[in-house]
Amino acid sequence: MTITATGYQHIELDAKGVPIIAVTTMKVVELIMAKHAYGWSPEEIQFQHPNLTMSQIYSALGYYWDYKEELDADIAFLKLM
Secondary structure, three states: OOOOOOOOOOOEEOOOEEEEEEOOOOEEHHHHHHHHHHOOOOHHHHHHOOOOOOOHHHHHHHHHHHHHHHHHHHHHHHHHH
């Protein structure tokens, strides 16, 4: 599987160009959708996903805010499915 670095310490692009949290199978949009759906803080995200480090979570949140328009479009598409 091809993985591409993004410049974010814990975020990579998978073979399809989807941003994922490094060394996991969790997509950044999945984390963001859970945060939005449940109103979770970063600490609550880690409680719910103990396999993620706080550094991975904050990297995903930073990536989201830097690519918000693009990721929000992905989220809207996923909600239609």
